[in-house]
Amino acid sequence: VKGxxxxxxxxxxSGAVGQTIGTKLIELGHPVKIGSRDPAKLxxxxxxxxxxxxxxxxxxxxxxxxxxxxxxxxxxAIEAVTLAGEANLNGKILVDTSNPLDFSKGFPPSLxxxxxxxxxxxxxxxxxxxxxxxxxxxxxANLMVDPALVPGDHDAFICGNDATAKETVKQILEQxxxxxxxxxxxxxxxxxxxxxxxxxxxxxxxxxxxxxxxxIVR
Amino acid sequence: VKGxxxxxxxxxxSGAVGQTIGTKLIELGHPVKIGSRDPAKLxxxxxxxxxxxxxxxxxxxxxxxxxxxxxxxxxxAIEAVTLAGEANLNGKILVDTSNPLDFSKGFPPSLxxxxxxxxxxxxxxxxxxxxxxxxxxxxxANLMVDPALVPGDHDAFICGNDATAKETVKQILEQxxxxxxxxxxxxxxxxxxxxxxxxxxxxxxxxxxxxxxxxIVR
Numbered sequence: 001v002k003g004x005x006x007x008x009x010x011x012x013x014s015g016a017v018g019q020t021i022g023t024k025l026i027e028l029g030h031p032v033k034i035g036s037r038d039p040a041k042l043x044x045x046x047x048x049x050x051x052x053x054x055x056x057x058x059x060x061x062x063x064x065x066x067x068x069x070x071x072x073x074x075x076x077a078i079e080a081v082t083l084a085g086e087a088n089l090n091g092k093i094l095v096d097t098s099n100p101l102d103f104s105k106g107f108p109p110s111l112x113x114x115x116x117x118x119x120x121x122x123x124x125x126x127x128x129x130x131x132x133x134x135x136x137x138x139x140x141a142n143l144m145v146d147p148a149l150v151p152g153d154h155d156a157f158i159c160g161n162d163a164t165a166k167e168t169v170k171q172i173l174e175q176x177x178x179x180x181x182x183x184x185x186x187x188x189x190x191x192x193x194x195x196x197x198x199x200x201x202x203x204x205x206x207x208x209x210x211x212x213x214x215x216i217v218r
Numbered sequence: 219v220k221g222x223x224x225x226x227x228x229x230x231x232s233g234a235v236g237q238t239i240g241t242k243l244i245e246l247g248h249p250v251k252i253g254s255r256d257p258a259k260l261x262x263x264x265x266x267x268x269x270x271x272x273x274x275x276x277x278x279x280x281x282x283x284x285x286x287x288x289x290x291x292x293x294x295a296i297e298a299v300t301l302a303g304e305a306n307l308n309g310k311i312l313v314d315t316s317n318p319l320d321f322s323k324g325f326p327p328s329l330x331x332x333x334x335x336x337x338x339x340x341x342x343x344x345x346x347x348x349x350x351x352x353x354x355x356x357x358x359a360n361l362m363v364d365p366a367l368v369p370g371d372h373d374a375f376i377c378g379n380d381a382t383a384k385e386t387v388k389q390i391l392e393q394x395x396x397x398x399x400x401x402x403x404x405x406x407x408x409x410x411x412x413x414x415x416x417x418x419x420x421x422x423x424x425x426x427x428x429x430x431x432x433x434i435v436r
Contacts, residue, residue: 218430
């Protein structure tokens with residue numbers, strides 16, 4: 001896909017989402033540095049990833065990446081992106097996959113922000129020169145990079161203020177295997193996809209499996 | 219369908235949703251009384267509906283119905299159900315199709331309640347002996363009673379605390395033509411389907427048409 005062959009990717013957050021996306025990007029031929037508060041715990045991921053895989057601090061990952069993925073938990077997202085450093089992020093595409101879920105009061109979690117604001121909008125306001133694209137936050141980690149886990153047609157959603165950035169992210173998602181990617185508009189649409197998470201959790205409960213996705217039929 | 223042949227239905231609210239559902243129920247052979255603050259404006263609907271169609275106050279519609287649909291705007295729902303009268307509703311199934319949308323600050327509307335509560339839960343708390351089922355609040359009015367308007371497979375969602383009431387509502391939805399009806403659990407799931415509305419409005423904006431629906435693919 002044009003424009004994103006062999007680009008350096010930085011990943012903020014070393015949980016299941018960060019490692020899953022990192023592995024997929026390496027398979028696609030992109031060098032990846034995952035940033036973590038504790039990079040030592042990424043040794044196994046790095047060994048599997050080979051020469052394209054590296055680890056470091058949040059700031060080192062952000063500095064390394066031409067495109068950055070935020071893959072932290074929502075409650076830690078703003079702190080992690082702040083630690084990554086505005087200077088390391090400005091002018092770059094930041095793909096925010098996080099959801100503002102508050103697990104402090106048990107399951108199911110509520111949202112820390114919603115309805116009239118969103119985590120995506122908060123990050124964009126704090127970092128106005130970052131080219132933020134909200135994406136992949138409506139599904140389980142494995143599905144993000146392997147849509148064929150769910151049979152048939154189903155959708156990924158993106159939003160953000162920068163049309164060129166969205167076009168690039170769309171190309172990355174196509175490299176991941178996505179065939180249907182719906183652009184919901186500017187970053188304020190982040191509140192609408194983040195607000196899908198409580199519904200997603202109910203479906204997860206009903207199906208007893210996270211391997212499902214939304215298809216908008218029309 | 220067993221149990222709901224020729225039952226009397228009451229409808230609270232005389233807008234597009236109330237009239238559309240009322241017309242469909244009459245076509246299915248059920249007598250319907252729509253309740254309105256201004257029943258005179260329902261004359262055309264009543265004339266088209268024939269002998270099965272009648273109109274009255276919210277209270278008269280609730281008294282008439284063995285099963286009641288709430289089809290008001292969300293901002294007026296609690297007042298309308300209160301006017302319908304607890305004594306006219308207690309022990310009966312109330313199908314709540316409303317969404318707590320606040321249009322007072324322009325478009326797109328925000329929600330008046332969400333995340334840790336919902337309009338469905340509020341109504342159930344105020345009327346604890348009503349057998350409340352939240353349903354059909356995730357789609358445009360015409361689609362509620364004619365799922366074939368959108369081709370192929372797609373889903374309706376229900377929730378509520380009374381399993382028998384949900385089974386009856388499922389049968390009504392099947393009479394409307396629904397083939398896939400997903401039970402999300404107790405009435406607290408109402409917050410998750412009501413929170414779909416901002417997402418729905420974004421899709422409506424992207425497609426410039428309300429004729430679409432969700433399919434959960436797995």
